[in-house]
Amino acid sequence: MTGRWGRILHVDLSSGEYRFEEIDPDICRFWIGGKGLAGYYLFPEITRSWNDPDMPLVFMTGPLTGTLVPASSRICVMSKSPLTGAVGDCSVGGSLGWQIKKSGIDGIVVTGRSTRLCGIEISDGNVSVEDASRLAGAGTDELYSRLKEKGSVACTGPAAEHGVLFSSIMVDGTFAAGRGGLGLVSASKNLKYITVRGTGNVSVHDKERLRSASEDIRRLVAATPAITGEHGLQNCGTAALYDLISCRRMMPTANFRRTFFRPASFMNSHAFSNAYKSKKYGCNACHIRCKRIGEDGTHLPEYETMSHFSALIENDDLQAVAAANTICNKTGMDTISAGATLACFSEIAGEKLTPDRITGLLLDIAAGRGEGCELGQGSFRFAESKGCSFLSMSVKGMELPGYDPRGAYGMALGYVTSTRGACHLRAYPISHEILRKPVATDRFSFAGKARIVKIAEDMNAVIDSLTACKFFFFGCSLEEYASAYSAVTGTETSAQDLLAAGERTYFRDRIMNARCGFTSEDDDLPPRFFCEAGSSGDCIEVSPLNREEFLETRSKYYRIRGLDQNGCPLPGKAEELGLDGLL
Numbered sequence: 001m002t003g004r005w006g007r008i009l010h011v012d013l014s015s016g017e018y019r020f021e022e023i024d025p026d027i028c029r030f031w032i033g034g035k036g037l038a039g040y041y042l043f044p045e046i047t048r049s050w051n052d053p054d055m056p057l058v059f060m061t062g063p064l065t066g067t068l069v070p071a072s073s074r075i076c077v078m079s080k081s082p083l084t085g086a087v088g089d090c091s092v093g094g095s096l097g098w099q100i101k102k103s104g105i106d107g108i109v110v111t112g113r114s115t116r117l118c119g120i121e122i123s124d125g126n127v128s129v130e131d132a133s134r135l136a137g138a139g140t141d142e143l144y145s146r147l148k149e150k151g152s153v154a155c156t157g158p159a160a161e162h163g164v165l166f167s168s169i170m171v172d173g174t175f176a177a178g179r180g181g182l183g184l185v186s187a188s189k190n191l192k193y194i195t196v197r198g199t200g201n202v203s204v205h206d207k208e209r210l211r212s213a214s215e216d217i218r219r220l221v222a223a224t225p226a227i228t229g230e231h232g233l234q235n236c237g238t239a240a241l242y243d244l245i246s247c248r249r250m251m252p253t254a255n256f257r258r259t260f261f262r263p264a265s266f267m268n269s270h271a272f273s274n275a276y277k278s279k280k281y282g283c284n285a286c287h288i289r290c291k292r293i294g295e296d297g298t299h300l301p302e303y304e305t306m307s308h309f310s311a312l313i314e315n316d317d318l319q320a321v322a323a324a325n326t327i328c329n330k331t332g333m334d335t336i337s338a339g340a341t342l343a344c345f346s347e348i349a350g351e352k353l354t355p356d357r358i359t360g361l362l363l364d365i366a367a368g369r370g371e372g373c374e375l376g377q378g379s380f381r382f383a384e385s386k387g388c389s390f391l392s393m394s395v396k397g398m399e400l401p402g403y404d405p406r407g408a409y410g411m412a413l414g415y416v417t418s419t420r421g422a423c424h425l426r427a428y429p430i431s432h433e434i435l436r437k438p439v440a441t442d443r444f445s446f447a448g449k450a451r452i453v454k455i456a457e458d459m460n461a462v463i464d465s466l467t468a469c470k471f472f473f474f475g476c477s478l479e480e481y482a483s484a485y486s487a488v489t490g491t492e493t494s495a496q497d498l499l500a501a502g503e504r505t506y507f508r509d510r511i512m513n514a515r516c517g518f519t520s521e522d523d524d525l526p527p528r529f530f531c532e533a534g535s536s537g538d539c540i541e542v543s544p545l546n547r548e549e550f551l552e553t554r555s556k557y558y559r560i561r562g563l564d565q566n567g568c569p570l571p572g573k574a575e576e577l578g579l580d581g582l583l
Helices: 025-031 034-045 096-102 140-150 182-188 207-222 238-247 262-266 269-276 303-308 318-331 335-349 355-367 379-385 409-417 449-466 470-474 478-489 495-515 547-561 571-576
Strands: 007-012 017-022 057-060 075-080 087-092 107-111 118-123 126-131 152-155 169-171 175-177 191-197 279-281 291-293
Touching: 007 126, 025 034, 025 495, 034 057, 034 075, 034 087, 034 107, 034 449, 034 495, 057 182, 075 096, 075 182, 087 169, 087 175, 087 182, 087 495, 096 152, 096 191, 107 118, 118 140, 140 152, 140 191, 140 318, 169 182, 182 191, 207 478, 238 262, 238 269, 238 303, 269 291, 269 318, 303 318, 303 335, 318 335, 318 355, 335 355, 335 379, 409 449, 409 547, 449 470, 449 478, 449 495, 449 547, 478 495, 495 571
Parallel strands: 007 107, 118 191
Antiparallel strands: 007 017, 057 075, 057 107, 075 087, 118 126, 152 169, 152 191, 169 175, 279 291
């Protein structure tokens, strides 16, 4: 095979042994790579508990990783989510995917549980399991500093060691596999870190065609203002969205009780850039470089983090936002769930959180002490313990990110149909409802949203299987990446072929969740969004969602997706997708 090694590294931490699997090329082509291939290894074990030693923790690259295709160095990390009990997967940047691929393997499957804290070190074909007892309690920044000479570093922080259900796996210091608590899966295996260094070259079938396809991608990206414009991702990072979401009156504020935060204009990307004199950095193989770091070394927050540690908890202190982001990164916590859990706590306790209180609670969560013990279980379990689960703004137990669903109805549907819980990246309706890419749609209407969300989910599933960056698809399409995929692998593939692979992958996620007991009851929003209005103004009316229209649209989605009206996969659709053996 070209574009792939056809080798998967399996590490059993119970025995300390490892082996290399030569994987069937047909399986690679069927699942593409990344999310698709990671799920191939997760599926047989999905009904196990997340902390069962036999539950796999999978790191999987895509076929384009390690080549010159722009924005193709991401990696999929997958297991069962401790936070939700559903499929848990994250696409994460940095150099981990690049180094894994160059080390001569396509992915790593970790099982078992070490008797002591350990680390996995990989250098080309050499693998060792090392004693990491001395690193107990170490922050992710310290680990990266100590281990970076060994290559790319994926590690957990104190939050995972203290049982935080939304603990992250941090890659190369600041890139987070954050949502769903995959850091806790790693901690349950007593796995503190993985380091990978590779020196090999990934083979490519047609270098000239690949060069041409890559140039097409770069050309389209350069012509897309949302990416390369003055206020686009290249110049402002993902925080470019902050002003846009604010002026659309859909910024989650005060635990989603409001949708407008008056101090927002003083908390935006421009304000952070001025305060910290930031410069750019980013992932391997990406020229956009959408991450930001201040001249003092402070890693600046991305949009969702910026939103949740300001508007959502009613904090107008810029430095407190940056400090919260730093604490979460160093201790290994998902910033979205952390911010939303603080917002839920603030509403239930009737307490306005000061900057010191914000940072203090975050440190308590990561250390598993005091009030942090309860808050480390996430907003849903915390609110449920107080007898008011309805005040947790979550779906399937995962907290909503920085887009109020009353301001974008496609997002309302996308949140509930997301297989990993409330997630903006499964379908990313913000693309067409707010950024007008690829075409504009009415954000205050459910019309057409069932099919749009379904197709977008399929597309993003295959993007995560190629392990490309979703932001590039503001300017590109699967057509350009299909050409690149064909050039790399030698398997002639169309955009529709890739989309079909994405549909298979997403449907398999629905099968896994159904096997874990998820139904239509879990595909729902908190009642607040149906009975409370947002913050209308500036000629924008933000009304409560119409529940009948929402349920009708969800029903249409089920029909289009091939699910019954209980949200469970239909055998006929599984057979059509070649997945009948999975039901």
